[in-house]
Amino acid sequence: MVLPISNPTKSFWIEEASSALRDFRSTKDLPKETDYTENDAQKPRILMLEARDICGSATGRNGGQLRPHAYSRYPAWSARFGPDGAMGLIKHEMAHLLAFQDLLAEEDIAEEVCFRLGETFDAAMSDEAWARLKGAYEAMKKDHGQDNEVVRVCRLIEDTKAAEEFTQMKACLGAVVHPAGQVWPYKFVHALLRIVLKAGNLNLQAHTPAESVSERDDSGWITVKTGRRDVRTKTVVHATNRWASHLLPEFGNLIFGSRATLASIKAPEGFIKHTGAQHWDSIVNNYHLQLPPPYNSIIVGGARSLLVHSPQDCSPNDEEDKQFDGASEFFQSWPELDVVGWPGNYPAELAKNVDEGGCWSGVESMSIDAFPFVGDIPNRDGHFVTAGFSGHGMPRILLSTAHITPLILDALNIKYTAPSLVAPYPPLPKPFQATAERISSLQKINSAAIFEKNSKDCLESAKKPFCNKLPGRPKS
Ligand SMILES: Cc1cc2nc3c(=O)[nH]c(=O)nc-3n(C[C@H](O)[C@H](O)[C@H](O)COP(=O)(O)OP(=O)(O)OC[C@H]3O[C@@H](n4cnc5c(N)ncnc54)[C@H](O)[C@@H]3O)c2cc1C
Known part of the structure; x- marks a missing residue:
């Protein structure tokens, strides 16, 4: 049983946004009941309870990358769900790019939330990584052909010089490129809440x-x-991510905390051309994006070459009140060591002091089968879940929410017309569904063995040359 701790490290996204909704309470006291309106049976009242400040957990502490798994999970997914099942999962993620664009245009908040669409890259920093990344792309192309709508928007850059030029990553061997976006997740959620609050039925x-x-x-x-106080309601949506099992013990062996770290680094305006990630092996990576003016910071995360030396500090781990030893030094050395043409006279400093949002840790909700749980909860009438997004929620949550909303309205017997905005998007992928069979079979999994294997794999990576001679790495 675990609830969000009340004193996590401070994240740049939250501190810099200075939102008026940060500690917001619509009313001094909680209502006695919700979901039910005597005067207007077609307009349910919504009560949203947040354990921390509003949006103070994963969405306020993440990497800001709206980056679908366009090809990289293809081998694993097609082995589990077949070529069409894998492509269905990929298309659901890719559809989020358009879904964000449509929603932000409709609400006229794209600029406010620093939304951008463009291309992202996976840069191979070792032969091992290049074989894996290129292999994933080739496998997808072999099964679905060059004309497939996803295959044709992905591409390889095989020439090392061209890859280094595109990615701006020193010593990059090759890269896979595909469409992606970036957004300020905390501002996005706060803007939407402001709009919904104006509509008048959200507390x-x-x-x-x-x-x-x-x-x-x-x-x-x-x-x-x-x-x-206690509140009575007809329906409950558990959008509680890593903490779902506090209220729903059946999720205890299904969702765990996995701690990660990021930093915000001062940078010259417009220096980074594309969002992207560097890969050394399947565990060791960094990922980054640059914010538009007036912020200009680079948000860089990962530092896995440092973190693999102490796997117990990552998974399972909920200590988001603690920084990782050496992380801020690692991130500050990253631009000069890894970014092509970083100006020698530009000191890569944190955008804020280390404990004021310059560097932070955050807990990802690690689902034991790597997929979120979305839908009505078996054997619990009136309860719905959307949780366990496993460090990869941005290209999954919006359309999961579009799936769950009609279920809630139906449960309340409310007549509605789905907004045209949600019509063109793919349905919820099967692996996301919170079915009784899936839940009961995952309850039997030996999660301790999974974490033990994960630790061993991290320690194997830690022995490799790219995980040594690191700035900020604790001396062994
Ligand atoms: C360090 C880090 C980097 C990441 N980077 C990326 C990235 O670049 N791209 C990407 O796609 N994804 C990324 N993720 C994952 C992404 O942030 C999450 O998948 C997504 O934010 C999950 O959204 P959510 O609303 O489900 O969960 P959350 O944002 O965690 O929201 C759940 C909320 O429920 C509240 N809560 C929990 N229990 C209770 C309770 N009992 N009562 C009241 N409130 C409760 C929590 O305080 C929290 O605010 C990252 C995550 C982390 C931690």
Whole structure:
């Protein structure tokens, strides 16, 4: 049983945004009941409880990369779900680029949330990485052909010089390039909440953890207990990510905390041309993007060549009140060591002091089968879940939410017309569905053995040359 701790390290995204909604409470007291409006049965009241400041967890602490797995998971996914199943998962992720674009245009907030679409790259920093990345792309192309709508927007840069030029990554051997986006996730959520609050039927409450939830009673009510008061409701949506199992013990062996780290580095305006990632092996990577003016910071994450030396500090681990030893030094040395043409006279400093949002840690919700859980919860009438996005929520959550909303409205017997905005997008992929079979089979998995193997793999990577001679690495 675990709830979000109240004193996580400070993230750049949250501190720099200075949002008026940060500690917002719509009303001084919680309502006694919600979901039900005597005067307007077609307009449900929504109560949103947030344990921390509003959007203070993964979405306020992540990498900002709206970066679909366009090809890199193809071999693993096609082995599990067949070529069409794998392509279905990829198309669902790719569709998020358009979905974000449409939604942000409709609400006129694209600029406010620093949204950009463009191309991203996976840069191979070793022969091992190049074989894996190129192999994944080739496997997808072999099964689906060059004319497939995803294959044709992905491309290889095989010439080393051209790859280095495109990626701006020193010593890059080759790269795979595909469409992707970037966004300020915290500003995105706060902008949407501001818009929904204006509509008038959302009650938003910061710093209010839900401590327990009941089953539906004979009159159809579910009781949510908080430290402030109990609230009655007809439906509950568990959008609680890593912490789902606190209220839903059946998710205890399904979702774990996995800690990661990022930093915000000062940079010359417009220096980084594309978002991207560097890969040395299947574990060791960095990823980065640059924010537009007036911010200009590079948000860089990963530092896996440092973190693999102490796997227990990452998974399973919920200590987001602690920095990783050496992480801020690692990130500050990264531009000069890794970025082509970094100006010698430009010191790569943190954009804020290390404990004021310059460098932070964050807990990713690690799903034991690597897929989120979305839908109505088996054997719990009126309960819905959308959680466990495993460090990769941005190209998955928006359309998962589009799937879940009609289920909730149906459960409340509310008549609605789906907005045209959601119509053109693919349905929820099967592996995301929170079915009874999936949940019960995952409950039997030996998760300790998975973490042990993961630790061993990290320590194997730690022995490789690219994980040694690192700035900021603790002396062994
Ligand atoms: C360091 C890091 C880097 C990442 N980088 C990327 C990236 O670049 N691209 C990408 O796609 N994904 C990335 N991710 C993953 C991405 O951030 C998540 O998948 C996504 O933010 C999950 O959104 P969510 O709304 O499900 O969860 P969250 O944002 O964690 O929201 C869940 C909310 O529920 C609240 N809560 C939990 N339990 C309770 C309770 N009992 N009562 C009340 N409130 C509760 C939490 O405080 C939290 O605010 C990263 C994650 C981390 C941590």
